[in-house]
Amino acid sequence: MSAEIIDGKSIAKEVRSTLKTRAENLIKKGVRPGLAVIIVGDDPASSIYVNNKVKACKEASIHSETHRFPENVEQADVLRCIHELNENPHIHGILVQLPLPRHFESGKVITSIAIEKDVDSFHLYNVGALVTGSAVFLPCTPYGVMIMLEKHGIPIEGQHAVIVGRSNIVGKPMSLMLLEKGATVTICTSKTRDLASYTKSADILVVAVGKPRLITADMVKTGAAVIDVGINRLADGALAGDVDFESVKEKAGYITPVPGGVGPMTITMLLCNTIEAAERTQAGI
Numbered sequence: 378m379s380a381e382i383i384d385g386k387s388i389a390k391e392v393r394s395t396l397k398t399r400a401e402n403l404i405k406k407g408v409r410p411g412l413a414v415i416i417v418g419d420d421p422a423s424s425i426y427v428n429n430k431v432k433a434c435k436e437a438s439i440h441s442e443t444h445r446f447p448e449n450v451e452q453a454d455v456l457r458c459i460h461e462l463n464e465n466p467h468i469h470g471i472l473v474q475l476p477l478p479r480h481f482e483s484g485k486v487i488t489s490i491a492i493e494k495d496v497d498s499f500h501l502y503n504v505g506a507l508v509t510g511s512a513v514f515l516p517c518t519p520y521g522v523m524i525m526l527e528k529h530g531i532p533i534e535g536q537h538a539v540i541v542g543r544s545n546i547v548g549k550p551m552s553l554m555l556l557e558k559g560a561t562v563t564i565c566t567s568k569t570r571d572l573a574s575y576t577k578s579a580d581i582l583v584v585a586v587g588k589p590r591l592i593t594a595d596m597v598k599t600g601a602a603v604i605d606v607g608i609n610r611l612a613d614g615a616l617a618g619d620v621d622f623e624s625v626k627e628k629a630g631y632i633t634p635v636p637g638g639v640g641p642m643t644i645t646m647l648l649c650n651t652i653e654a655a656e657r658t659q660a661g662i
């Protein structure tokens with residue numbers, strides 16, 4: 378039997394329409410949600426991400442502004458910009474596009490963002506809050522995955538969730554969020570010995586290692602929910618996830634495609650966090 382496809386594009390569309398309503402309700406009360414994006418240098422991939430974020434804000438009635446700095450800017454200039462944005466009442470979310478140039482101390486830059494405006498949830502305080510089950514914001518990509526599981530009624534409590542990947546942006550926060558919902562969590566990496574022995578027992582398998590088609594059908598339990606966070610450019614220019622979609626979809630219960638799976642959810646949840654931040658300001662929280 379073929380798996381149920383988890384269509385990220387359609388879930389993102391549905392969520393974005395509710396976000397637009399929330400943004401418009403805030404605007405009626407005199408608060409326009411605002412997101413500031415800081416980008417340093419001219420990395421083409423980062424520029425595309427930032428442009429997509431700006432476009433998505435516009436469509437959701439969120440004010441956005443982009444602060445661009447040249448590659449050779451002093452860190453102090455960027456910190457000054459962040460301090461001003463921290464104090465700016467029209468800005469509810471601040472995002473520093475990563476990676477930063479090598480002469481930057483990324484940790485120092487991220488921790489200069491006000492905790493209540495850290496919509497990426499990369500600040501060490503927010504990381505700690507997530508670990509202790511009192512998150513201020515949920516990190517966007519794993520948050521998007523949680524929404525996808527919820528929309529498809531996939532149970533989490535008591536289930537075995539296996540995460541392949543230990544990044545700060547996806548693998549680690551994903552593990553914590555599933556753990557918080559009562560899953561039994563195993564974290565693997567691309568180097569895990571006999572990876573299949575772990576993935577085969579997963580009820581929920583989340584893969585985020587950046588290795589095209591690493592996960593094949595023989596590594597998946599029949600009926601499992603398989604979430605592919607990978608997005609890899611192949612030699613022929615085509616995109617492939619970390620999961621071999623064609624074979625795994627014949628065995629899994631649920632599967633996300635690439636593209637059109639987790640990808641569209643990440644920016645959606647960034648918009649969600651920005652609106653959440655603006656709602657908190659409006660409510661005086």
Ligand code: GUN
Pocket residue numbers: 472473474475476497517546
């Ligand atoms: N670079 C790649 N992904 C991300 C992300 O989610 N947030 C930021 N700030 N930078 C990134």
